[in-house]
Amino acid sequence: MNGGKHFGKGSAFPTFPEDDKQLRLISARFCPYGHRVHLVLDSKNVPYHTLYCNLTDKPEWLLEKSPLGKVPALELPNEDGCPVIMDSLAICEYLDEKYPQNPLLPRDPLKKLQEKNLAEKLGVAAMPAAFKLFVMGPIKSPGCIEEMEEAIKVFEDELENRKTPYFGGDKPGWVDYMIWPWFERLAMVKYVYGESHDLDYAKLKNLAKWIELMKEDAAVKLMYLDGETHAKFVKTKQAGNPDYDMLVKQ
Amino acid sequence: MNGGKHFGKGSAFPTFPEDDKQLRLISARFCPYGHRVHLVLDSKNVPYHTLYCNLTDKPEWLLEKSPLGKVPALELPNEDGCPVIMDSLAICEYLDEKYPQNPLLPRDPLKKLQEKNLAEKLGVAAMPAAFKLFVMGPIKSPGCIEEMEEAIKVFEDELENRKTPYFGGDKPGWVDYMIWPWFERLAMVKYVYGESHDLDYAKLKNLAKWIELMKEDAAVKLMYLDGETHAKFVKTKQAGNPDYDMLVKQ
Numbered sequence: 001m002n003g004g005k006h007f008g009k010g011s012a013f014p015t016f017p018e019d020d021k022q023l024r025l026i027s028a029r030f031c032p033y034g035h036r037v038h039l040v041l042d043s044k045n046v047p048y049h050t051l052y053c054n055l056t057d058k059p060e061w062l063l064e065k066s067p068l069g070k071v072p073a074l075e076l077p078n079e080d081g082c083p084v085i086m087d088s089l090a091i092c093e094y095l096d097e098k099y100p101q102n103p104l105l106p107r108d109p110l111k112k113l114q115e116k117n118l119a120e121k122l123g124v125a126a127m128p129a130a131f132k133l134f135v136m137g138p139i140k141s142p143g144c145i146e147e148m149e150e151a152i153k154v155f156e157d158e159l160e161n162r163k164t165p166y167f168g169g170d171k172p173g174w175v176d177y178m179i180w181p182w183f184e185r186l187a188m189v190k191y192v193y194g195e196s197h198d199l200d201y202a203k204l205k206n207l208a209k210w211i212e213l214m215k216e217d218a219a220v221k222l223m224y225l226d227g228e229t230h231a232k233f234v235k236t237k238q239a240g241n242p243d244y245d246m247l248v249k250q
Numbered sequence: 251m252n253g254g255k256h257f258g259k260g261s262a263f264p265t266f267p268e269d270d271k272q273l274r275l276i277s278a279r280f281c282p283y284g285h286r287v288h289l290v291l292d293s294k295n296v297p298y299h300t301l302y303c304n305l306t307d308k309p310e311w312l313l314e315k316s317p318l319g320k321v322p323a324l325e326l327p328n329e330d331g332c333p334v335i336m337d338s339l340a341i342c343e344y345l346d347e348k349y350p351q352n353p354l355l356p357r358d359p360l361k362k363l364q365e366k367n368l369a370e371k372l373g374v375a376a377m378p379a380a381f382k383l384f385v386m387g388p389i390k391s392p393g394c395i396e397e398m399e400e401a402i403k404v405f406e407d408e409l410e411n412r413k414t415p416y417f418g419g420d421k422p423g424w425v426d427y428m429i430w431p432w433f434e435r436l437a438m439v440k441y442v443y444g445e446s447h448d449l450d451y452a453k454l455k456n457l458a459k460w461i462e463l464m465k466e467d468a469a470v471k472l473m474y475l476d477g478e479t480h481a482k483f484v485k486t487k488q489a490g491n492p493d494y495d496m497l498v499k500q
Binding site: 076090093 | 326329333335340343344347348359360362363364366367
């Protein structure tokens, strides 16, 4: 919607015909959490509208839809009262249950819990490391690249143990899509800080192979941006003026 | 197990016969998070062993079973590799899926998400308020009783809207059991700080009625302790020497 441009302060919420029951994903183009929801919707071929929001100059309606002003949020005109649900993991689990085609979580209660726990390990270690890496950077925060390598080792080891190309087995599953947005963005490190600051993928052989495979996945391809493009956005963010519409203007 | 006594430092993990596949709940008698798991197991009539741990003098095996040393943890000898799962909400959801009798969460994906969100609202507001109330107290932390009243108002309003005796409808469901441990403990306020410091239940009419109904529930009854007893334990905790085995010695 809005030609891919981010809705900003003062912009009205778009009008939808009453019989338009397509889901409405409220997100931002470069938001890794919103990226998760795109991946799940796309992997299940669920049609949806995308409403991107400028997060430094938020449209007033964002707070009405998502009381904390956070994205992603998913508006559900196909459900009674057109509710809005929040939190990327909760949204994705809802979608996986509501649209059972191409299931992402195992049905077995224990396996399901273990897959959810594994995906959440990204939050425990890699997200603080990502903050240091992309907000502070290796100059101000020495060792942050090594910290990231350490943080993602749990996924390297898990692939080694599972002996499958994807965490989900022979195709991407819950863990693959839930962690992918951060791995796609790791490719920007050398573009932000120079080749000498890149991660040592020789120590992460299984993940390196997995990354190449994921890039060929149909759902991943639909939203894929290369490291150089992610770097360009992050640099505008680091400069205090995030260029949300960078891809639209080009 | 252990005659209801809490396992402490130096105590060995009990030996179970190989064919004993009963679940093993690792918890502490006065822990509200562990209380949730008791309620779910009991409401579904799932047999289990209880292993209480002294949390100020933890048995060495607790860290092996639960790497952060936290309770509750649930050991599953009926599953491959006898895994241990953690986090009260995750454990309870696993149990609700594994043991479908007397289901607690709705099957509809949206209603399920909404019930989980409602139960989690306790964590957002009431748990910080409970900390002020029972660790600092109304003398050191003036206004903490009013803060608690405000924090639980979301549940009062929800009962008003639902017009059902329980959050789960005509019997206790997910929300009822997930929030009950904190409401059972609210009855101790007047015993810890004196009558003049109690919550004003006249402002919480639906909750007051719900509390009386919950006390009659079979699963609630099995673990129920009155406010005076909870107060007695909290006072030993406030004094820096929690008397975990208080009920065993009596």
